[in-house]
Amino acid sequence: MESSFFSEVREAFHPSVEEFASEGRRYRRYGSEYWTSRQRRASSLHEISYRACYKPQLPRFFIERLSEPGDLVFDPFGGRGTTALEAALLGRRAASNDVNPLSEILAAPRLRPPRVEDVERRLADLRLDRSARAEIDLSMFYHPETEGEIASLKAYLSGRRASGKEDDLDRWIRMAATNRLTGHSSGFFSVYTFPPNQAVSAERQKLINAKRGQTPPYRDVRALILKKTRSLLKDVSDETRATLRNIEARFLTGDARQTPLAAGSVRLAVTSPPFLNVVDYAGDNWLRCWFNGIDAEATGAKITAPSSVEEWRAAMGETLRELHRVVAPGGGVAFEVGEARGGTILLDEIVAPLGEEAGFEVEGALVNRQRFTKTANIWGVANNEKGTNTNRVVVMRRG
16 A cells, blocks of 8 residues: 555545544544445445445445455455455455354355356255244244244254255355345345344334234245345356455454454455444344354354443454554555444544554545435434444555
8 A cells, every 4th residue: 555545535536634633643534425335336246234334335445446456355343244245356355354153154155156046946945844933932023934934944054054065055045044034025034124134122023013013924935035146146247256256265253353364464454343332242133143053142242342432442452453463564454433422422533543553554534425325314314414424434554
């Protein structure tokens, strides 16, 4: 990453420039609309719901400018795999880490996209018993016959994995099914619920059903998995499929503060860590975990969810020190942190000095101010208020 990076951005995007002080140091902040959801419309492979994920245009912006084909791009907080997938689509090697095992389940299969007809054949071969029942009560979410199909699919996938026979098609079906477990339309297995990227509790769903006067209708599990498959693969050409299958991709499940990556092996890290909040992992992910045989309580206990600025600062400081170890000299980090507590805490002002303390040269902070989006309107938040439409990205260089 050359030190001329920001001058190139300034010439191309004419950003506004300001300075901010933090921990006795001064940094530059550049503001503009650097990317939008319409710029080079993202691949359909990204269309997987996941809590607090950024748009694919964000990692693409930095990957294109700060790395070359064949370089290793790393995301220590992988989430749904947006950075890894964009890196692979651009011909970079990819590494993605997340303490949440659901991250790899949802991300890795999309870097090995199958053909629709192969998924259709595998689904047709499955024996799904509509009379089967889950070991827990799911009647508030699913029609009895849908529950039977889900329970049968869960058992099939578990058996394939335990026997060592699980293949790319099984992993793809697991990913698609995990994504379709609950939602607010007929495209999901469940009766109406909200939101689609996490599950409400059984008791809460009973209240939703009573309020709406609804009972779970039958949903065809095979048909919905196939429908989602067609949607995810609609932009995937044979050339794209070949590119992705030739990319070296590594998925890790562990703490971002201590990874097994070799020192100096990463050219660019693009990531967005957990913001300041308290996340109820087990409460949010219990249904996805159940389907995939994951202990939600045990996994939730491993996840760092700082509730104070001091805790968050300490965790990010350790993470940045680890990034300094794995990033090669001349390589860089794009650390997207946004805002917290209704926009009263600007997290770039915390991260910038932490980056310097870790050994990086802080080039500055990019603030991508987006125009109106449907999501912001849905949540009743005006454009660029409370951090909803604003990405704050601290860009650092390893000297």
